[in-house]
Amino acid sequence: PTSAQVSVVPQLGRFRYTLDNDVLTTEQRQFYEDNGYLLIRKLVSDEDIERFRKEFVRICKKEVNVPGAMIMKDESLRSQYGQSENVVNKVQDFQEDKELFRYCTLPEVLRYVECFTGPNIMAMHTMLINKLPDSDVQTFLHPMHQDLHYFPFRPADLIVCSWTAMERADQDNGCLVVQPGTHKEALKPHGYPKWEGKTNKLFHGLLDEDEKRPKVHVVMEKGDTVFFHPLLIHGSGINKTSGFRKSISCHFASSECYYIDVKNTIQEHLEKELVEMVHKKYNATSVELRDIWNFRARLVQGERINL
Numbered sequence: 001p002t003s004a005q006v007s008v009v010p011q012l013g014r015f016r017y018t019l020d021n022d023v024l025t026t027e028q029r030q031f032y033e034d035n036g037y038l039l040i041r042k043l044v045s046d047e048d049i050e051r052f053r054k055e056f057v058r059i060c061k062k063e064v065n066v067p068g069a070m071i072m073k074d075e076s077l078r079s080q081y082g083q084s085e086n087v088v089n090k091v092q093d094f095q096e097d098k099e100l101f102r103y104c105t106l107p108e109v110l111r112y113v114e115c116f117t118g119p120n121i122m123a124m125h126t127m128l129i130n131k132l133p134d135s136d137v138q139t140f141l142h143p144m145h146q147d148l149h150y151f152p153f154r155p156a157d158l159i160v161c162s163w164t165a166m167e168r169a170d171q172d173n174g175c176l177v178v179q180p181g182t183h184k185e186a187l188k189p190h191g192y193p194k195w196e197g198k199t200n201k202l203f204h205g206l207l208d209e210d211e212k213r214p215k216v217h218v219v220m221e222k223g224d225t226v227f228f229h230p231l232l233i234h235g236s237g238i239n240k241t242s243g244f245r246k247s248i249s250c251h252f253a254s255s256e257c258y259y260i261d262v263k264n265t266i267q268e269h270l271e272k273e274l275v276e277m278v279h280k281k282y283n284a285t286s287v288e289l290r291d292i293w294n295f296r297a298r299l300v301q302g303e304r305i306n307l
Contacts, residue, residue, distance in 0.1 A: 017157055017183070017229060021115040029115075036183030037218070037228035043108055044164045044223045052248055053166060055099040056128055060088045066097040068295065074132060085244065091128045095298050100128060104250045105300050109162050112227055113252045116160035120255040120302035124151070124159075124293065131174045131245040134238045143205025144179070147251065148230040149190040150204075150270065152262050152289045153307060156187075158254035159230045165220035166246035173245040174237040176218040176226065183229035189266045204270070206233065255305040259290045 017036070018029045024038075032038045058064045059071065061084065072090040094100040103109070104123040113121055148156050169175035190204040213233075218226055228234065230251070239245050262271050271289040278287050297307055 018115050019118055023111055024115050032227070032229075035178075035180040036232035037178055037180070037226055037234075039218065039220070039224060039226045040112060041221070042223045043112070043225040044103075044106065046223060048102070048106065049164075049166050049223060049248075052100060052103060052128065053246065055097065056088075056091060056130065056246070057085055059091055059097070060085045064097070066091070066094055066100075068096050069093050085130055086132070089130050089132050091130075092126070093296055094126045094128060095123065095296060100248070101126065101298070103164070103248050104252075104298070109164075109225065109250075110301055112225075113160060113162060114301070116227065117158050117252055117254040118256070118302075120305055121300050122253050122255045122257075122304070122307045123250050123298045123300045124153075124253050124307070125251040125296060126249070128248045129246065131236070131239045131247075133242050133244075134174070134240075142203055142236045143193045144177070144209050144233050144235040145190055145205050146182075146187055146231050146233055148187050149267060151230060151251070151253075152267065152271070152293060153253060153257045153259050155257065156230050158257050159251060160253075161228050161230065161249060161251045162225055163228070163247055163249040164225040165222055166248060167222050167244075169218075169220045169245055169247065171217050171219070171237065172239075173241045173243065174239040175220065175245075177215050177235050177237060178218060178228065179213050179215055179233040182213070182233040183231040185231065187231060187266065191269070205235070209233075252300075253307060255299065255303065255307050258306045259293070262289060 015029050015033055017033050018024060028038055055064065059066060059069075070090075070092040071088055072092065073087045074089060091100070101123075104126060110121060147161060148159070151159065153159070163176065189207045191207050192203075193205045220226065262268050274289060274292055275287050278284050278292060
């Protein structure tokens, strides 16, 4: 299933992972139920993507300063390329950038998000990824992981990621790779993979990955958008081309979700690492994981209830 149609079939509680709506067909809802992701073709316009691309370049050149954003770079390339998109591989937490944050408010995106979260929608986590050419050292290989590992809020079924390709994404340039059906499983222990010299800060992965489990490479064209569950095991390969592979994404959650205490859970070590980073960057004291997410969270539709 690739495009939304109005459903006129009444639902009788057979779906767990989507809410009753007039956007998704029964087939699309069943696909997400079974697989944990749903691809919608040509959802975001070329014009919007071009605007996001231009803003990203301005951020790379330091023509724009985004408060609170985390700009991740390959420092080894700076001497060769200076301040440019050849160096920056990710802009994270762009909620204070008016132009990029437009993505999180696009009606065509929220129309689908509401099918998973309900009408009260928070934008919780934003990223623009610029996967750099990487055929030798595999610096930007992202190990297989579950996004819920990073989130101190629940329930998981009211959280969804919207991930839009800003150009064609395929196996050559490191498209998304998913393990269908894994959204039905519990959150698993994560940590840094034992890859010599190939781990990036906070690029955690499953500590015990089932290598035999079937994987699907999600090949996407510019403007295609995939929605996926936070427990779906996924990752991305390396970019073996000479160009970039850009994508823009947001994790949305129902404002009816609630925060949990991750102490004494498998997420506790993540909290320690993130809090240390915040201390170092902002010299902040007495910060908890919940405070970091409160800073990121923005209401984009409906009412703010808990988050």
